[in-house]
Amino acid sequence: MKADPIGVLTGTHFFDGDHACCEGALAAGCRFAAGYPITPSTEIVERFAQRAPLVGGMFLQMEDELAASIAIQGAVWAGAKAFTVTSGPGFSLMMEHIGFAAMTETPCVIVNVQRGGPSTGLPTLPGQADMMQARWGSHGDYELIALAPSSPQECFDLTIHAFNLAEQYRVPVLVMMDECVGHMTEKVVIPPASEIEVAPRRYTRLPRGEYVPFHAGPDGVPEMVRAGEGYRIHVTGMTHDEQGFPAPTVEAQQKLVQRLVEKIRRNAEAIVRYEETGVEDAEVVVVAYGITARVARRAVELARQQGVRAGLLRPVVVWPFPENRIAELARRVRAFVVAEMNLGQIALEVERCSAGNAPTVLVPHGGGAVHHPEEILEVILAQARTEEVLR
Amino acid sequence: MSAPVEAPLAANPVEAVLRSFRMPHIWCPGCGIGTTVNCFARALEQSKLNLDKVVVVSGIGCSGRVAGYLDLDSFHTTHGRAIPFATGMKIANPKLTVVVYSGDGDLVGIGGNHFIHAARRNLDLKVICINNFTYGMTGGQMGPTTPVSALSSTTPFGCFEPGFNLPHLAESAGAVYVARWTTYHVRQLAHTMGEMLRKNGFSFLEIISPCPTLYGQRNRLGDGLAMMKHFKQQSVLRHGAPTKEVGIELQGPIAVGKFVDIERPSFLDVMNEQLGRTLEAEYAGCVKDHVPD
Numbered sequence: 096m097k098a099d100p101i102g103v104l105t106g107t108h109f110f111d112g113d114h115a116c117c118e119g120a121l122a123a124g125c126r127f128a129a130g131y132p133i134t135p136s137t138e139i140v141e142r143f144a145q146r147a148p149l150v151g152g153m154f155l156q157m158e159d160e161l162a163a164s165i166a167i168q169g170a171v172w173a174g175a176k177a178f179t180v181t182s183g184p185g186f187s188l189m190m191e192h193i194g195f196a197a198m199t200e201t202p203c204v205i206v207n208v209q210r211g212g213p214s215t216g217l218p219t220l221p222g223q224a225d226m227m228q229a230r231w232g233s234h235g236d237y238e239l240i241a242l243a244p245s246s247p248q249e250c251f252d253l254t255i256h257a258f259n260l261a262e263q264y265r266v267p268v269l270v271m272m273d274e275c276v277g278h279m280t281e282k283v284v285i286p287p288a289s290e291i292e293v294a295p296r297r298y299t300r301l302p303r304g305e306y307v308p309f310h311a312g313p314d315g316v317p318e319m320v321r322a323g324e325g326y327r328i329h330v331t332g333m334t335h336d337e338q339g340f341p342a343p344t345v346e347a348q349q350k351l352v353q354r355l356v357e358k359i360r361r362n363a364e365a366i367v368r369y370e371e372t373g374v375e376d377a378e379v380v381v382v383a384y385g386i387t388a389r390v391a392r393r394a395v396e397l398a399r400q401q402g403v404r405a406g407l408l409r410p411v412v413v414w415p416f417p418e419n420r421i422a423e424l425a426r427r428v429r430a431f432v433v434a435e436m437n438l439g440q441i442a443l444e445v446e447r448c449s450a451g452n453a454p455t456v457l458v459p460h461g462g463g464a465v466h467h468p469e470e471i472l473e474v475i476l477a478q479a480r481t482e483e484v485l486r
Numbered sequence: 487m488s489a490p491v492e493a494p495l496a497a498n499p500v501e502a503v504l505r506s507f508r509m510p511h512i513w514c515p516g517c518g519i520g521t522t523v524n525c526f527a528r529a530l531e532q533s534k535l536n537l538d539k540v541v542v543v544s545g546i547g548c549s550g551r552v553a554g555y556l557d558l559d560s561f562h563t564t565h566g567r568a569i570p571f572a573t574g575m576k577i578a579n580p581k582l583t584v585v586v587y588s589g590d591g592d593l594v595g596i597g598g599n600h601f602i603h604a605a606r607r608n609l610d611l612k613v614i615c616i617n618n619f620t621y622g623m624t625g626g627q628m629g630p631t632t633p634v635s636a637l638s639s640t641t642p643f644g645c646f647e648p649g650f651n652l653p654h655l656a657e658s659a660g661a662v663y664v665a666r667w668t669t670y671h672v673r674q675l676a677h678t679m680g681e682m683l684r685k686n687g688f689s690f691l692e693i694i695s696p697c698p699t700l701y702g703q704r705n706r707l708g709d710g711l712a713m714m715k716h717f718k719q720q721s722v723l724r725h726g727a728p729t730k731e732v733g734i735e736l737q738g739p740i741a742v743g744k745f746v747d748i749e750r751p752s753f754l755d756v757m758n759e760q761l762g763r764t765l766e767a768e769y770a771g772c773v774k775d776h777v778p779d
């Protein structure tokens with residue numbers, strides 16, 4: 096399905112990442128946003144509040160992030176596409192409802208413009224330290240999808256992609272921006288609506304009586320309905336059977352949780368997306384995402400200038416993680432260097448996936464500013480040299 | 487002498503609105519929640535509304551399980567958050583009649599912030615609160631409505647905190663319709679629920695309901711029937727009473743009736759009016775008109 100032109104601001108713009116994200120949501124067909132002000136994410140919904148009434152949408156400022164993250168789900172079950180945006184402390188408050196969306200298979204998008212934490216941390220400065228919280232933050236076993244844009248253009252593109260993935264897999268999708276990407280201004284090209292693919296909701300065609308709300312198709316994803324259409328569905332965050340009713344049994348739990356997890360794991364190869372630069376012949380592969388990937392690219396260039404075969408792997412989809420690709424590379428590279436604006440999160444994942452076949456070296460950063468390319472370069476060079484000595 | 491002819495069992499008129507296949511329900515014998523559901527089913531029946539367009543949203547608790555037993559589109563959300571879920575739903579599709587049905591702990595304990603803001607916004611939500619003076623589902627702890635000196639599992643020496651006067655809270659925060667009955671008042675309950683279904687704006691009904699298993703037993707109030715009789719004895723009909731005066735104490739009177747029924751433009755009225763006025767022809771209307779079919 097193509098985007099509805101009413102929401103698409105076709106043209107070449109000079110936008111910051113926050114505004115680009117808002118335009119991405121509108122282009123994707125999002126017509127409901129709820130949120131609670133928090134730096135550095137607020138500009139997204141400020142723009143939405145301005146733009147939405149002109150395109151048939153609505154922004155609702157809620158009393159807190161708990162409210163915002165569940166109000167969007169009410170809107171979704173009424174038939175709208177909906178999102179909320181936040182940062183650190185607000186993201187923490189949303190955890191329960193990320194789990195609710197996973198459990199009830201409510202397609203929705205949550206944007207986290209990451210700042211330095213923990214707690215109030217650095218309200219106006221960047222961080223990337225919510226990456227594991229994004230993956231594991233709500234209680235229980237579940238899977239979701241998280242994307243990490245590294246430019247305003249990608250804030251636009253990946254927000255659309257987030258809405259599409261949410262509809263396709265009926266999961267909450269997280270857009271893990273950071274303050275730098277959110278506040279940096281660059282050229283953003285918005286194509287004509289006819290060139291923007293949007294995923295429609297997977298509504299059932301079955302009549303009431305034949306429709307089984309949580310009976311999954313071959314890809315593990317059940318078809319949906321919305322309130323008010325006569326299906327008289329029940330939706331609960333409790334462990335439920337295929338009809339949607341509470342089923343507090345070991346069997347129902349196993350069946351449901353397994354499916355919720357499998358629908359992402361089994362489709363992971365289709366969901367995973369990463370970008371590689373100079374990885375083909377690389378001896379040292381830098382893994383970096385978001386704004387840090389841009390700094391890392393410079394470090395890789397500098398390393399190449401010094402004759403070290405370095406490459407960059409940038410996960411665009413961070414969760415699910417490009418597990419197979421890392422495992423494959425681990426069998427032939429000397430080392431992974433992971434640069435991220437935290438004290439070691441995605442590095443743990445790279446280490447896990449490389450399964451001891453190549454060392455993983457972290458270039459940490461406490462947050463508040465991006466790395467210097469030289470910091471990353473130094474580690475790349477050290478890895479290249481160490482390996483030579485060992486050989 | 488002919489054998490007595492047995493009249494065929496008349497189908498329970500409320501059955502059409504209930505998910506009979508989900509019975510037996512989870513509530514204890516003597517619990518008041520089921521009684522209120524019956525009243526609600528009756529009100530729905532009599533409302534002549536298209537029930538395909540009526541949605542019930544609950545939070546978590548014994549009362550939160552109501553959503554699962556009504557044959558409507560029903561949403562059993564998270565603890566305290568039924569109101570914000572309902573808020574998103576109503577705004578995204580104003581044609582739905584959205585009823586929030588939950589417990590006192592859920593709505594005004596953990597969900598208290600949402601409650602006051604929803605009343606302030608005056609979005610058209612019908613909020614039905616089962617007040618059993620305790621947290622039933624978790625085993626009878628004190629809650630935001632437990633009266634001073636009442637016993638609960640977490641106030642073994644009596645509660646030290648005054649409970650909320652819910653009608654007063656609702657009115658102060660902006661509700662346009664506020665009523666209270668007990669589970670003894672089944673006809674009045676159905677009538678009030680019917681009025682709420684027709685009212686535009688944030689309407690609130692508090693139902694004093696027995697939890698004989700926990701609150702009743704601990705406070706020696708007897709079984710469900712005894713508690714109901716007690717409610718009946720303590721009830722004082724006070725239509726239009728200033729809500730400030732209707733707080734409830736442990737053995738004190740229970741003011742019942744309709745306390746507030748006023749007109750105030752609802753959230754959607756104000757929104758549409760204001761956006762229409764400022765944006766004129768540019769205003770693209772509410773969300774629902776743009777939800778693709």
Ligand SMILES: Cc1ncc(C[n+]2csc(CCOP(=O)(O)OP(=O)(O)O)c2C)c(N)n1
Pocket residue numbers: 546547548549550565588589590591592593616618620621622623624629
């Ligand atoms: C976030 C969260 N905290 C605590 C609980 C545990 N819990 C479940 S029901 C409940 C209390 C419900 O009390 P009330 O709303 O008065 O309903 P009742 O059971 O009395 O009908 C609590 C505390 C929960 N489910 N979620």
Ligand code: SF4
Pocket residue numbers: 512513514516517518519548549618622623696697698699700701
């Ligand atoms: S514990 Fe109390 S409120 Fe819960 S079902 Fe039993 S009697 Fe009702």
